[in-house]
Amino acid sequence: MNTALWVVQIVLAAMFVMAGVVKATRTKDELAPKMPWVEDFGATAVKAIGVTELLGGLGLVLPAATGVATVLTPLAAAGLAVTMALAAVVHLRRKEYSGIVFNAVLLALAAFVAWGRFGPYPL
Numbered sequence: 001m002n003t004a005l006w007v008v009q010i011v012l013a014a015m016f017v018m019a020g021v022v023k024a025t026r027t028k029d030e031l032a033p034k035m036p037w038v039e040d041f042g043a044t045a046v047k048a049i050g051v052t053e054l055l056g057g058l059g060l061v062l063p064a065a066t067g068v069a070t071v072l073t074p075l076a077a078a079g080l081a082v083t084m085a086l087a088a089v090v091h092l093r094r095k096e097y098s099g100i101v102f103n104a105v106l107l108a109l110a111a112f113v114a115w116g117r118f119g120p121y122p123l
Contacts, residue, residue, distance in 0.1 A: 073117050074114045077110045
């Protein structure tokens with residue numbers, strides 16, 4: 001089970017770091033064609049979402065890999081699960097149902113990591 005948790009942590013980390021970098025470094029106008037939800041938010045909020053995803057992705061792997069402040073790994077996973085729940089609400093409001101499915105999958109994977117690292121398979 002520890003191996004499965006590590007695989008999920010690494011995959012989630014890669015996805016969130018990449019998504020976070022894109023949102024944190026590009027303008028709203030550059031993001032809008034592929035992410036129409038950005039039109040509902042200010043530029044600062046979009047960048048904040050990107051930084052949150054970037055830091056959450058790093059938090060999934062770095063504390064666990066270094067052995068320093070390992071409690072941050074399940075906290076990062078829980079935070080990303082909350083982020084995905086909020087993202088699903090945005091997509092529901094905008095009637096972007098395919099986005100909700102993607103958010104639900106990421107939420108489930110992040111919740112799995114949080115459960116495993118808080119519970120029976122701590123670092």
